[in-house]
Amino acid sequence: MPVEFELCPGRRIGGSNPCFIIAEIGQNHQGDIEIAKKLIRMAKDCGADCVKFQKSELEHRFTKRALERTYISPHSWGNTYGAHKRHLEFSHEQYRELQQFSREVGIFFTASGMDEMAMEFLHAIDVPFFKVASADTSNIPYLEKTAKKGRPMVISSGMQSMETMRCVYRTVKKHNSNFTILQCTSAYPLPTEHANLRIITEFQKEFPDIPIGYSGHEGGISVSVAAVALGAKVVERHVTLDKSWKGSDHAASLEPGELAALVREIRTVELALGSPVKQMLPCEASCHKKLGKSIVARKAMQKGTELTLDMLGVKVAEPQGIPAEKIFKLVGKTITVELQEDDPIANDMIMIAND
Ligand SMILES: CC(=O)N[C@H](C=O)[C@@H](O)[C@H](O)[C@H](O)COP(=O)(O)O
Numbered sequence: 283m284p285v286e287f288e289l290c291p292g293r294r295i296g297g298s299n300p301c302f303i304i305a306e307i308g309q310n311h312q313g314d315i316e317i318a319k320k321l322i323r324m325a326k327d328c329g330a331d332c333v334k335f336q337k338s339e340l341e342h343r344f345t346k347r348a349l350e351r352t353y354i355s356p357h358s359w360g361n362t363y364g365a366h367k368r369h370l371e372f373s374h375e376q377y378r379e380l381q382q383f384s385r386e387v388g389i390f391f392t393a394s395g396m397d398e399m400a401m402e403f404l405h406a407i408d409v410p411f412f413k414v415a416s417a418d419t420s421n422i423p424y425l426e427k428t429a430k431k432g433r434p435m436v437i438s439s440g441m442q443s444m445e446t447m448r449c450v451y452r453t454v455k456k457h458n459s460n461f462t463i464l465q466c467t468s469a470y471p472l473p474t475e476h477a478n479l480r481i482i483t484e485f486q487k488e489f490p491d492i493p494i495g496y497s498g499h500e501g502g503i504s505v506s507v508a509a510v511a512l513g514a515k516v517v518e519r520h521v522t523l524d525k526s527w528k529g530s531d532h533a534a535s536l537e538p539g540e541l542a543a544l545v546r547e548i549r550t551v552e553l554a555l556g557s558p559v560k561q562m563l564p565c566e567a568s569c570h571k572k573l574g575k576s577i578v579a580r581k582a583m584q585k586g587t588e589l590t591l592d593m594l595g596v597k598v599a600e601p602q603g604i605p606a607e608k609i610f611k612l613v614g615k616t617i618t619v620e621l622q623e624d625d626p627i628a629n630d631m632i633m634i635a636n637d
């Protein structure tokens with residue numbers, strides 16, 4: 283059962299593989315393919331692993347009336363939600379162009395298919411993995427169809443309950459073992475107190491045989507870095523060239539400097555997570571040599587003295603003697619040399635027969 287798997291060609295996630303960092307361009311391209319390309323290049327320059335867009339086939343994603351809803355907002359690109367979304371939607375041809383551009387730049391390219399038709403299109407253009415956006419996570423027929431395609435899946439959990447996530451896990455698992463579930467709260471920007479990073483740990487307990495990740499909509503990078511410390515193996519964040527731009531997601535997105543910092547800090551935390559084995563390390567040797575404590579004679583003693591606890595002290599000594607934690611083992615042993623006050627006690631000063 284894979285706790286790790288290949289998400290993109292040559293790039294595994296989970297286990298001890300580096301956290302996979304997705305730069306979510308989403309609709310922050312403002313409907314302009316040149317801005318989209320700038321964002322792709324920026325994501326690559328900042329060290330992200332992958333860029334992601336949102337592909338909709340609007341008539342399949344929304345009902346007619348939902349498309350006709352008026353959308354009056356400073357972030358609206360049209361008077362109705364349909365006109366707004368049409369402005370932000372790239373054509374199939376433009377998707378192919380962006381995919382080719384990403385190939386040239388050298389960064390993985392994918393999208394969330396926001397409805398079944400969009401997912402079919404992404405399958406046709408051979409994206410490395412499917413992202414399931416939070417709004418589709420409870421869409422069980424969609425999940426089944428997507429899972430059966432056989433591509434790895436990254437499934438977000440915004441707006442869902444644990445019960446729904448158990449059902450999602452069971453549904454996908456029947457057809458596909460290569461998937462990850464991301465903790466996510468769908469609020470833009472996300473108030474920090476609703477990030478609920480502890481759910482990463484709960485997901486790990488509920489679904490121990492898949493990697494768990496985090497899709498964040500908060501401001502700044504510290505919450506996402508903390509998610510990695512808690513075990514997130516995938517991190518997804520919206521990216522922008524300018525947070526002040528018009529559009530619902532810019533304010534909760536990372537500008538280039540922040541994205542670069544996120545990548546850097548995640549790599550630092552991964553390095554720092556290190557080993558679960560507690561032992562003195564070679565890099566601690568000089569500190570130990572200077573300040574590590576040894577057992578010393580509390581007062582002068584004759585050769586042949588049998589040691590009692592009150593004869594022993596613990597000090598930084600030169601040269602070093604028996605380590606401090608062995609003090610009780612020395613009680614009852616006989617010394618084979620004469621000692622002065624503060625003399626460190628070494629192993630070769632103890633009568634072996636008494637060991
Ligand atoms: C839940 C979900 O799909 N959320 C997406 C991913 O995080 C968002 O990017 C939305 O597409 C965006 O916030 C919608 O904004 P508007 O409604 O202004 O187009």
Ligand SMILES: C=C(OP(=O)(O)O)C(=O)O
Pocket residue numbers: 335336394413414415416417438439440464466468497518
């Ligand atoms: C909405 C999306 O992501 P999330 O649910 O992770 O915010 C998406 O990928 O389109």
